[in-house]
Amino acid sequence: MSSKFKNSIGNTFLLYLPLILLFVSVFNELDFNYLNYQYFSFNFPFILIFYWSLKRIETLGYGYIFIAGMFNDAVLGFPIGISSLTYLIICGFAAYLKNITLRPHLFKDWLYFLFTILVANSINYFLLMLFFSVEINYYEILGNIIFTFLFYYIFAYIFDIYRKIISRIKT
Amino acid sequence: MVASRDDFIIAIRSAFLNKGNKQRFSLIGLIFFSTGLLILSKVNLPVTNYLKISLNEIVYRSSFIVSVPERKIYNLTNKIKDHYNIYNDYLLIKEEANQLQSEKYETQFLREENKRLKKIIKEYIYKSEELVAKVLIDKKSPFLKSIIVNKGSKDNIKLGMAVLDGSYLVGKIVEVNYLTSRALLVSDLNSKIPVGIEPNNIQSILTGTGKQNGKIEYLENEISIEDKSIVYTSGSGGLFKSGIPVGIYYKENSDEKEKVKFFSKLSQLTFVKLVSFEEDGN
Numbered sequence: 001m002s003s004k005f006k007n008s009i010g011n012t013f014l015l016y017l018p019l020i021l022l023f024v025s026v027f028n029e030l031d032f033n034y035l036n037y038q039y040f041s042f043n044f045p046f047i048l049i050f051y052w053s054l055k056r057i058e059t060l061g062y063g064y065i066f067i068a069g070m071f072n073d074a075v076l077g078f079p080i081g082i083s084s085l086t087y088l089i090i091c092g093f094a095a096y097l098k099n100i101t102l103r104p105h106l107f108k109d110w111l112y113f114l115f116t117i118l119v120a121n122s123i124n125y126f127l128l129m130l131f132f133s134v135e136i137n138y139y140e141i142l143g144n145i146i147f148t149f150l151f152y153y154i155f156a157y158i159f160d161i162y163r164k165i166i167s168r169i170k171t
Numbered sequence: 172m173v174a175s176r177d178d179f180i181i182a183i184r185s186a187f188l189n190k191g192n193k194q195r196f197s198l199i200g201l202i203f204f205s206t207g208l209l210i211l212s213k214v215n216l217p218v219t220n221y222l223k224i225s226l227n228e229i230v231y232r233s234s235f236i237v238s239v240p241e242r243k244i245y246n247l248t249n250k251i252k253d254h255y256n257i258y259n260d261y262l263l264i265k266e267e268a269n270q271l272q273s274e275k276y277e278t279q280f281l282r283e284e285n286k287r288l289k290k291i292i293k294e295y296i297y298k299s300e301e302l303v304a305k306v307l308i309d310k311k312s313p314f315l316k317s318i319i320v321n322k323g324s325k326d327n328i329k330l331g332m333a334v335l336d337g338s339y340l341v342g343k344i345v346e347v348n349y350l351t352s353r354a355l356l357v358s359d360l361n362s363k364i365p366v367g368i369e370p371n372n373i374q375s376i377l378t379g380t381g382k383q384n385g386k387i388e389y390l391e392n393e394i395s396i397e398d399k400s401i402v403y404t405s406g407s408g409g410l411f412k413s414g415i416p417v418g419i420y421y422k423e424n425s426d427e428k429e430k431v432k433f434f435s436k437l438s439q440l441t442f443v444k445l446v447s448f449e450e451d452g453n
Contacts, residue, residue: 071226085209095186
């Protein structure tokens, strides 16, 4: 009974792990900025949202992604709604790719992810600069985009393994 | 051609309009809702301000709890670094302490003399109200450099109050909630502080660079600043009193030219002083 109970808690935790990671990363800005390497930062929520929107959107859910975006705005001091909009644009791009892809391939997803974050970041910073007069360092953005793009491949590989584990638990 | 355009439209419609399995909201609905929220933020309605303040209160507290493990790791790495550097630091500090001891008496004399002279020319002498606050969240986002402190309107915190680390200026309050406030650090790109540079009392504006240093802006070409000049607040604009030390101006550096290195280490703030300055009636 006890081991069954423990198992069910462990399984539930594993099933909701991407969602937990999303909220932890928006609350905590999981980007290793504290290492203080110049221009080094990456946007973990972008990777998480794109991957799971592409592979299995039920894991995160648009509603939760929207709420996570609002939390991210509050933490970073951005106008409320801007991160939600960016996250949902990423979801839209991923959903479109999912609809047009017959045979998924990590490399193609990776390149499409670059295009997606370029568009999403452009909209984000265009709105911030034009309507909210926030000054932004372009080198920092560029560094963030490059590292987010590079890290996607690694995280996608890890998430693939995680998905295999989850499917085994479910069966 | 027509078929491929149809495919594109079907794929777009399916991605944005259809609700997926177990989805309560369609993507396009939420995108419109976010856009609506953004417009309301821009319009600055009182209702949205209350919503924002409530959201901030919840999120800041939650973020403080969630950030505990990361902070522990960060503190641990700092401790290890400190242990490695302890002997060199000790020698440096010993030398500095000797120098400071001798300068202390001179400063005391100058301070008293300055007070007397200010009274003679009838310049305002400021009295300040200080409040010590704990740094709840220290977000070193690549785009915004700010900290969240655990004092808000309940503790009489007001917009524009100076944030000090010891006696050094580190930022100013830009957002006040009921129990928490956000301070924009001097290193942020959007931070602009009127400063005076000594010697020669050169008046200018100190702007953040988004990194660990600042730069001097709006300076006439013929004015030249000496290397290692000290940057103080000038008191222009009446927000801060004059003479709060901010940093040292370096004329040339191997990796970057002309920068202001802040006295305070902005990445390691744990407690800060929130100060408002008022003219002393006496």
